[in-house]
Amino acid sequence: MGFFVLLLVLFPRAELSAALQDFLDHVEAVEEHKKETPSGEHTRQDASGSGKNGRGFGEFLATVLWWAWYYNNTQLYYGAHPYDGTGYIRRPWDEVSGGGTAAHMRGKKFWWLVISQSALYLEGLGGGAWTSLNLQAYKFFGPALDAFFVTDGSDLLGGTRVGFQYSLIQSNLFNWNFFLQWQYWFGLLERHGGVAGSEMRVYPLRPLTLRAVFAVQFFEQFSLGEIRLEGGVMLRAWEVYGGWRWWTSGGAPAVPAAEWHGPLFGLRRWF
Numbered sequence: 001m002g003f004f005v006l007l008l009v010l011f012p013r014a015e016l017s018a019a020l021q022d023f024l025d026h027v028e029a030v031e032e033h034k035k036e037t038p039s040g041e042h043t044r045q046d047a048s049g050s051g052k053n054g055r056g057f058g059e060f061l062a063t064v065l066w067w068a069w070y071y072n073n074t075q076l077y078y079g080a081h082p083y084d085g086t087g088y089i090r091r092p093w094d095e096v097s098g099g100g101t102a103a104h105m106r107g108k109k110f111w112w113l114v115i116s117q118s119a120l121y122l123e124g125l126g127g128g129a130w131t132s133l134n135l136q137a138y139k140f141f142g143p144a145l146d147a148f149f150v151t152d153g154s155d156l157l158g159g160t161r162v163g164f165q166y167s168l169i170q171s172n173l174f175n176w177n178f179f180l181q182w183q184y185w186f187g188l189l190e191r192h193g194g195v196a197g198s199e200m201r202v203y204p205l206r207p208l209t210l211r212a213v214f215a216v217q218f219f220e221q222f223s224l225g226e227i228r229l230e231g232g233v234m235l236r237a238w239e240v241y242g243g244w245r246w247w248t249s250g251g252a253p254a255v256p257a258a259e260w261h262g263p264l265f266g267l268r269r270w271f
Contacts, residue, residue, distance in 0.1 A: 019126050019152035020188050026249060026258050027189060031221035033252035073140040073167050077108035081237040081270035083206045087172040112136045118266025120245060125260045126152035140167040144179045149187070156187040161195055175201040183217060193219035197226065207234040209241065217247075224249055232268070239268035 075091060082088045090108075116132040128150035135142040146161035163181025181195040197215025204210065213228040225248040232241030242265045251257040 019124055020150070020155040020157055021152075023125055023157070023260070024155075024188055026251075026255065027191075027222055029255045030249065030252050033254050034221040069168065073170055076139065076170060077110055078112050078136075079109075081234065082172075082203050082209065082239075083234050088203075089170050089172050089175075110139050111142070113271040114268060115271075116266055116268040118241075118264045120148075120150070120264040121262040122150055122245065122247065122260040123262050124258075125150045125157070125247075130264070130266075134165060136165070136167070140170070141165065144181060146181070157185060157189055158187045159183060159185045163195070165199075173203055179215075191219050193217065195226075208232070209234060209239060211241070211243070222249070228264075230264075237270045239270065241266055241268060 075093075077090050077092070079085055079088045079090060113136075114132075114134045116130075116134075118130050119127070120130055121127045128148060130146065130148040133143075133145040135144075137143065142165060144161070144163050144165040147159070149156055149158040151157075161181040161183045163179060165177050165179040167175070167177045169176040176198065178198050179196070183193055183195050185191045195215055195217050197213060199211065199213045202210040209230075209232040211228070211230040211232070213226070215226040217224040217226055225246070227246040227248075228243060230241045230243030232239045242263065244261060245264050246259060246261040248259040249257060
């Protein structure tokens with residue numbers, strides 16, 4: 001933990017005393033505008049029917065996608081970590097022995113766990129730390145937990161997230177999943193809401209890693225966009241990474257848009 005405290009101390013500290021207060025003022029201004037603006041009535045448009053041919057093609061496409069997802073996300077087991085041996089994602093037909101694929105799957109590892117710890121700095125908010133725990137409990141789904149804080153030296157904003165992740169594509173080159181979490185903010189701002197997003201991981205060439213996260217934080221009266229881009233290096237089961245995080249607000253008609261962004265550096269352990 002001392003490593004991340006040291007990184008935090010090294011981040012820029014200019015105008016820290018008012019940083020989180022400015023963030024609070026922006027959020028409250030957006031919330032106030034939403035409260036004062038009645039939601040407009042949405043017009044309902046009847047979709048023009050494309051006939052049975054359109055429905056038939058849609059059903060066929062849905063069936064193809066379902067079976068593609070099924071084989072990709074259920075006919076697999078895992079190695080110890082990315083770039084492990086013959087591959088982190090392993091298929092029963094890659095190493096079929098005399099017992100066939102079903103026999104070859106017995107006793108294999110159908111889960112993985114990743115714990116991440118990073119130091120971060122968001123310009124306009126301050127510096128802090130972020131901890132994540134992602135458990136693929138069985139092949140294609142599992143819990144996703146996060147805890148973080150940022151401080152400007154006088155005020156603090158903290159948050160916790162609890163939810164789940166669900167895989168769409170899994171391979172040794174490219175992985176894509178979705179996640180949905182409940183979120184609670186505490187400290188300077190006390191709010192609760194949700195987070196929905198998508199994460200893509202790419203393993204282009206040993207030992208390099210790439211990761212992109214696109215999400216939306218939504219609360220009762222406002223929302224924030226969230227983007228995280230990372231690049232890293234695998235050292236056996238450890239991943240050293242760095243990147244950039246953005247929080248963005250579209251504001252409101254009477255409130256200008258705003259964004260908070262900055263670097264992050266961290267360490268990730270695969271199990």
